Amino acid sequence: MDYEVLGQFAIFVAVTVMLWAMFTVFTGDSSRASERLDKLREPTSKLADLGGDDPNQMTMLEKAAPTLSKAFEPKSELEQNDLKVKLANAGFNSPNAPQMYSGARAGLGLICAVAGGALGYFRWGMNMQGMMALAITAAIGLYAPAIWLWLIRKGRMERIFLSLPDLLDLLVVCVEAGLGLDAAMRRVADELEESAPDASFEFAMCNMQLQMGIPKKQVLHDLGIRSGVDDMKALAAILIQAEKFGSSIAKALRVQSDTMRVKRRQMAEEKAQQTSVKMIFPLVIFIFPGVFVVIVGPAAIMMINNLLTD
Numbered sequence: 001m002d003y004e005v006l007g008q009f010a011i012f013v014a015v016t017v018m019l020w021a022m023f024t025v026f027t028g029d030s031s032r033a034s035e036r037l038d039k040l041r042e043p044t045s046k047l048a049d050l051g052g053d054d055p056n057q058m059t060m061l062e063k064a065a066p067t068l069s070k071a072f073e074p075k076s077e078l079e080q081n082d083l084k085v086k087l088a089n090a091g092f093n094s095p096n097a098p099q100m101y102s103g104a105r106a107g108l109g110l111i112c113a114v115a116g117g118a119l120g121y122f123r124w125g126m127n128m129q130g131m132m133a134l135a136i137t138a139a140i141g142l143y144a145p146a147i148w149l150w151l152i153r154k155g156r157m158e159r160i161f162l163s164l165p166d167l168l169d170l171l172v173v174c175v176e177a178g179l180g181l182d183a184a185m186r187r188v189a190d191e192l193e194e195s196a197p198d199a200s201f202e203f204a205m206c207n208m209q210l211q212m213g214i215p216k217k218q219v220l221h222d223l224g225i226r227s228g229v230d231d232m233k234a235l236a237a238i239l240i241q242a243e244k245f246g247s248s249i250a251k252a253l254r255v256q257s258d259t260m261r262v263k264r265r266q267m268a269e270e271k272a273q274q275t276s277v278k279m280i281f282p283l284v285i286f287i288f289p290g291v292f293v294v295i296v297g298p299a300a301i302m303m304i305n306n307l308l309t310d
Contacts, residue, residue, distance in 0.1 A: 089228035090153040091198070093205070105145045112141030156198050157228050163196035164231050165264060167203075168257035175250040181239065182210055202227050216243060231260055 080098065087097045094100070116137025120130030167188060174184035189203035202223055209219045220240050224233035238256055242249045 085225060085228070086149065086153060088226045089157060090149055091156055091201070093226070101145065101149070105142055108145060109138050109141035113138035153228070159196070159198045160202070160227055160229050161231060162264075163192070163199045164229070164235070165257060165260050167192060167196060167199050168235070168253055168260065172250055172253045172257060175253060181216075181243075181249060182207065199227075202232075231263075 083098050083101070087093075087101060092101075113134055117130070117134040119137075120133030124130040124133070170188050170191060171184055174187050175181065179187065185203045186207050189200045189207060192200045192203075205226070206219050206223050209222070210216065217240055220236040220243075224236035227233075235253075235256055238252045239249065241247070242252045
């Protein structure tokens with residue numbers, strides 16, 4: 001059998017095993033009744049449900065994650081906290097999220113290393129090219145989850161930032177209408193569930209923590225850290241100060257809303273000013289050569305014909 005065919009077969013087997021493992025992980029046999037009984041037995045699992053992690057569906061991955069993630073788990077407490085914050089910024093708030101992330105990196109790196117090693121061995125043999133194929137595919141498997149996490153985190157933070165002015169306006173209206181801060185946050189979370197799901201999720205998480213008896217100061221502080229958006233951190237600080245000193249929450253929220261709208265307008269104006277500079281590169285690369293050919297082409301053809309006739 002040809003080595004190329006063997007390499008393709010090895011890649012097919014590796015991809016099939018990976019897809020089967022993912023299918024097994026994300027398909028559970030638990031019923032709705034058992035899930036509700038688990039929630040009644042463990043009320044703290046509601047926070048994990050808000051994060052989108054179903055414990056019944058993650059059983060296999062949770063069992064494999066401790067073994068796979070030992071080599072890639074952060075060693076120091078500072079690195080562990082940094083990883084937890086990054087995962088929370090991306091919307092993964094489960095306590096097992098860091099371990100699952102490290103296990104996913106190790107598992108994907110191992111699968112890619114096996115596939116790349118098989119391809120390199122059957123294609124080039126045990127030489128430098130084969131080892132390079134193994135190293136490159138293993139590096140892709142290790143760093144692909146980090147890139148995926150960075151993209152999700154960046155997109156979620158941007159969506160929260162863009163939805164904050166509308167969220168603050170609705171919060172100001174609710175507070176000025178006579179609702180307390182807790183009730184206003186609950187109403188905002190319900191109203192913006194479809195238009196701003198990420199910000200609504202953060203407020204729903206705050207409401208759940210308040211119902212569990214966590215102090216409001218700690219809840220608001222966690223809101224700023226969990227979202228990762230500087231404006232949300234400023235909002236949390238303003239609410240903490242207003243709660244501490246007994247000042248008007250509605251006035252503080254209105255000032256923060258106006259400040260954020262001015263900031264967003266300034267950012268839009270900055271991007272508009274950058275447009276003329278950014279347009280230079282496509283103009284020079286794509287448009288200018290065509291214009292140059294149209295203008296100079298006929299003259300060049302006439303000069304060539306005159307030179308040939310002479």
